[in-house]
Amino acid sequence: MNDQTLLQIRDLVLYFKTSRGDVQAVDHVNLQLHKNKAVVILGESGCGKSSMAKAILRLLPRNVSQYHGQVLIDDLDVMTLSDEDFRRQVRWVKMSMVPQAAMNALNPVLRAGDQVAEPAMIHLGLSKDEAFDLAREMFQNVGVPVDFLTRYPFELSGGMRQRVAIAMALITHPQLIILDEPTSALDLLTQANIMNVLKKIKWETGTSYILITHDIATSSELADEVAVMYAGQIVEVNDAKSFFAQPLHPYSQKLMASVPRLYGDEEPDFIPGRPPSLLHPPTGCRFADRCHLRFDKCDQEPPTFWVDGHPVKCWLYEKDHQAASYTSSEAGDAS
Amino acid sequence: MSIDVKATPERVQADSDILISVENLHVWFELKKWGFSHVGWVRAVDNVTFQLKRGEAIAIVGESGCGKSSLMKTLLLLNRPHKGSVFFEGQDISNIKGKALKWYRSQVGYVQQDPYGALPPFMPVHRILEEPLIINGVKDKHERDERIRQALQEVALTPVEDFLNKYPHMLSGGQQQRVVIARAMILEPKLLVADEPVSMLDASVRVEILRLLRKLQEEHNLSVMYITHDLSTVRFFSERIFVMYAGKLVEQTHIEELLNNPLHPYTKALLTGTSVPDAANATHLKEVPPGEPPSLVNPPNGCRFHPRCAHAIAGVCDVKEPLHFEPVPGHFVNCWLYEDGRTSFPE
Numbered sequence: 001m002n003d004q005t006l007l008q009i010r011d012l013v014l015y016f017k018t019s020r021g022d023v024q025a026v027d028h029v030n031l032q033l034h035k036n037k038a039v040v041i042l043g044e045s046g047c048g049k050s051s052m053a054k055a056i057l058r059l060l061p062r063n064v065s066q067y068h069g070q071v072l073i074d075d076l077d078v079m080t081l082s083d084e085d086f087r088r089q090v091r092w093v094k095m096s097m098v099p100q101a102a103m104n105a106l107n108p109v110l111r112a113g114d115q116v117a118e119p120a121m122i123h124l125g126l127s128k129d130e131a132f133d134l135a136r137e138m139f140q141n142v143g144v145p146v147d148f149l150t151r152y153p154f155e156l157s158g159g160m161r162q163r164v165a166i167a168m169a170l171i172t173h174p175q176l177i178i179l180d181e182p183t184s185a186l187d188l189l190t191q192a193n194i195m196n197v198l199k200k201i202k203w204e205t206g207t208s209y210i211l212i213t214h215d216i217a218t219s220s221e222l223a224d225e226v227a228v229m230y231a232g233q234i235v236e237v238n239d240a241k242s243f244f245a246q247p248l249h250p251y252s253q254k255l256m257a258s259v260p261r262l263y264g265d266e267e268p269d270f271i272p273g274r275p276p277s278l279l280h281p282p283t284g285c286r287f288a289d290r291c292h293l294r295f296d297k298c299d300q301e302p303p304t305f306w307v308d309g310h311p312v313k314c315w316l317y318e319k320d321h322q323a324a325s326y327t328s329s330e331a332g333d334a335s
Numbered sequence: 336m337s338i339d340v341k342a343t344p345e346r347v348q349a350d351s352d353i354l355i356s357v358e359n360l361h362v363w364f365e366l367k368k369w370g371f372s373h374v375g376w377v378r379a380v381d382n383v384t385f386q387l388k389r390g391e392a393i394a395i396v397g398e399s400g401c402g403k404s405s406l407m408k409t410l411l412l413l414n415r416p417h418k419g420s421v422f423f424e425g426q427d428i429s430n431i432k433g434k435a436l437k438w439y440r441s442q443v444g445y446v447q448q449d450p451y452g453a454l455p456p457f458m459p460v461h462r463i464l465e466e467p468l469i470i471n472g473v474k475d476k477h478e479r480d481e482r483i484r485q486a487l488q489e490v491a492l493t494p495v496e497d498f499l500n501k502y503p504h505m506l507s508g509g510q511q512q513r514v515v516i517a518r519a520m521i522l523e524p525k526l527l528v529a530d531e532p533v534s535m536l537d538a539s540v541r542v543e544i545l546r547l548l549r550k551l552q553e554e555h556n557l558s559v560m561y562i563t564h565d566l567s568t569v570r571f572f573s574e575r576i577f578v579m580y581a582g583k584l585v586e587q588t589h590i591e592e593l594l595n596n597p598l599h600p601y602t603k604a605l606l607t608g609t610s611v612p613d614a615a616n617a618t619h620l621k622e623v624p625p626g627e628p629p630s631l632v633n634p635p636n637g638c639r640f641h642p643r644c645a646h647a648i649a650g651v652c653d654v655k656e657p658l659h660f661e662p663v664p665g666h667f668v669n670c671w672l673y674e675d676g677r678t679s680f681p682e
Contacts (some may be wrong), residue, residue: 038617044537045508146375157627158399187398188564192608192621199620216536217567217610222617240614259538260567261611262594267571270543 006175006208007033007056012069014055022065025051027232029069030304030311033225035175037208040219040240042255043229046275049212050100052229053178056210057097058086067160073176075269092123095176101185102165106153113139113149116168123172138167142197156200159190160186163197170201178210183218195221196237216259228252231275231286235313249311251287339429351425354525354558355387359419362405366632377631379405381582382419389525390556392549394569394590396605397579400628405560406579407528410560411445412436441471446529450511454503460487460514461499467522486517490547493528509540513547520551526558527551533568545572566609570594578602581629581639588666596679598650598668600624600644603680638671646672646681 008260014026025048033039041049052258054060056071058078071078078090099105107115116138117131126134132149139146142163153161162182166189179198183191201207209325213219219226223240228249236249247253251271260268276282282289288298297315305317362380367373379402387393392409408414410421420429428439447453447680454463464483473479484495490513492498503511512532519527529548533541550571552559554619561573569576570590578586578599597603604624610616624643629635635642641652651671660673672681 044539159627181512188566188605188608189398189623190627191612192623195621196623199617216538217612220612220614220616221610221621222613224617240617244612244614255539256612257613258542260542260571262567262570262606262609263611268542270541270546271539274509 002305004034005032006035006037006073007031007210008070008072010070010072012052012055012071013066014053014060014064016061016065017065018279024232024281025278026055026093027281029229029232029234031227031234032238033176033208033210036202036206036226038211038222039225039227039237040211040213040223041227041229042213042219042252043217044214044271044275046278047229048232048278049214049229050180051232053097053180053210057091057095057178058083059097092119092172092174094171094174095178096169096174097178098162098165098169098180098182100180100181102162104161106161106166108153109129109303111150111152112144112164116149116164116171119168120171134171135167137163138171140151141170141201142167159186159193162186162190162194166194166197166201170205170207173205174207176208176210178212180212181214182211183208184213184215191218192221198222202287216255228255231281232278233286233313234311235287236310236323238310242308248307248310248317249287249314250291250293250316254290254292285313320326339467352388353386354389354391354424356387356422356425357383357410357419357647359384360406360409360416362402362409362414363417375632376417378582378634379631380409381551381634383551383584384419385577385584385587387526387558387560389558390507390552391575392552392559392561392573394561394563394573394576395579396563396566396569396576396606398564398628400581400631401579402582402631403579404530407562409601410526411443412439423621437471441467441522442525444522444524444527446512446515446519446527446532446676449535450508450515451503451535453515454511456503459500459502460506463503463514464508464518464521467518468666471522482521486521488518489520489551492517508536508542509543512536512540512544516544516547516551520555523555526560528560528562530562531564532561534563534565541568542571548572566594566605567611578605583639583669585640585670586666586668588663592663592666596666597627597662598662598666598673598680599640599670600672600680601640638669648672650671 009029009031010031012026015022015024029052043049052255073094078086113132113135117135120126120131120134121128135149136146139149144160144163148156153224183194209222211219211222225239226243227234228236228251230251236252247256254271257269258271276286284299285302288294293316302313302315304311304313307317358495360380360383363376363378365373366375366377385405394404405414409416418431420427431439461483464486465479468479468482487495487498492510492513496587528538533544536544545568551557563569573590576590576593577584580601586602597606607622626643629639637653638657648671657669657671659667659669661667662673662678
């Protein structure tokens with residue numbers, strides 16, 4: 001782990017208990033994120049993207065059956081902390097979250113200003129007046145008129161509510177913000193506006209983002225790195241430049257091909273089938289059944305191969321590239 | 336891309352080729368205080384005129400609150416026009432009731448936005464598809480079964496036996512949307528109204544559903560009204576495109592023409608706002624017009640887009656409502672910028 005690394009996830013596992021067995025929502029996931037960078041987690045619904053966000057921020061439902069691995073933020077392994085320490089030291093202090101459909105995540109009976117100021121009072125120990133001053137500043141940062149502080153959520157439009165939710169996540173100046181589908185319920189121009197706000201915040205305050213989305217086109221507005229998730233596993237991590245030009249994993253290639261574009265003659269294609277159930281995922285490569293490049297080897301689980309410094313979980317890259325565990329090749333990657 | 340252009344966006348004269356003709360349509364909703372005293376109107380659709388030919392697919396694009404759903408619901412006769420009229424095959428249907436209304440509804444299929452919300456959770460697929468047949472008097476049980484099977488085959492839910500007895504929650508999002516489409520198609524309508532049919536679906540499934548709709552449109556010579564806010568899916572589906580803003584139709588033309596030569600500043604903003612996957616996007620901010628769409632109770636004077644428009648002409652755009660110009664043949668725009676015969680967007 002070098003100075004530039006903010007977050008390091010090693011072998012993170014989150015399984016949920018159900019009457020029919022364990023749902024392997026997050027299955028041995030490795031990911032690292034540098035300071036002031038944004039990583040986008042892409043995948044279809046039901047691939048474990050949101051579960052991963054919850055696992056990082058320890059916002060777990062009651063039916064967890066397995067939850068282990070390492071999550072290091074600034075060299076602090078947050079998985080070893082007790083729930084109370086986690087709440088005091090990590091949540092909203094080191095990282096915060098803008099939940100999915102954040103526009104409906106606000107408390108309807110509290111004024112917008114009260115909701116935004118509250119984390120500052122609790123986590124930074126500010127007085128009510130100081131917290132409101134900070135909230136006012138945050139409103140300006142995200143482009144909400146300051147007099148909206150005293151409005152109730154129902155008096156705001158969807159885009160404004162989304163901005164308030166972002167202001168709430170920002171107020172304690174965390175180093176990392178997890179954005180779970182922050183714009184998917186919004187109109188096109190509002191979406192572009194929110195992306196502008198997020199970009200500005202990133203440039204001005206040096207915040208890092210984990211952006212979880214299935215909207216590939218919009219994700220490129222923010223991405224420095226792209227991690228593709230399929231059936232609970234990360235199958236490819238790549239930098240944005242090479243990913244949007246030429247993704248490596250067949251699943252990523254198919255995903256990119258499914259994006260309709262405004263110009264150009266390529267007709268978008270769809271991916272046949274659907275992601276496997278996470279109750280009993282296939283034993284080999286989990287994408288094999290839908291893959292257009294499938295061959296014999298795909299019946300065995302592929303290890304992670306390093307292709308030009310980018311991990312890819314696919315047998316296609318076996319010939320030219322060394323399989324390596326995440327940790328041993330890190331030294332080379334970090335340079 | 337291999338879509339052949341079937342209809343040119345010329346203003347067509349009334350003839351048997353026209354399925355739906357909308358003339359000076361106003362859909363206004365009354366605002367009342369204490370339930371009776373009149374306070375004002377929400378002008379959801381304000382003076383919209385267009386025609387839709389048989390077998391033609393049009394797209395209506397606009398943000399939420401621009402009146403596209405009100406327009407659609409009026410075509411389904413879920414709303415009644417406040418002023419103006421809607422003609423279906425030459426007949427004024429604005430005020431039909433009873434049997435005529437029931438007949439009209441059987442001629443129009445509706446594909447809802449959220450498939451799970453649109454399907455009754457307590458009914459299996461065959462029952463969902465049987466319902467419209469029972470209502471419309473298909474008495475023979477055997478015939479109903481046959482048509483249900485045929486409809487399922489048409490939307491590629493095969494083998495049919497696997498799906499007949501399933502409940503909506505047992506299907507994936509894409510399959511649910513197929514059932515919704517099958518239900519819309521089972522009465523063999525002449526017009527299909529699709530309200531954001533793919534916005535709730537995964538990217539990987541979207542294209543599949545759009546292709547299915549296109550196939551049905553071509554095979555049955557259906558007219559389709561495709562309502563969306565996503566410009567990038569429009570060109571794979573429809574021939575003409577209408578852009579709506581704050582209850583007004585601001586631009587209408589052929590889709591390729593719109594993409595290559597957008598005229599209205601609002602259309603331009605929509606195109607700029609649409610992302611294309613490219614890592615370079617992350618390095619600069621997008622140009623977005625300031626502010627939000629206006630309230631439809633007190634819309635701004637003159638052009639409704641002028642408070643957000645960088646090209647607004649003081650003394651004109653904020654006073655006079657823009658006229659309907661045709662700077663390029665077949666390309667209509669409601670914007671004062673084109674009064675002097677300009678044919679492309681000012682740089």
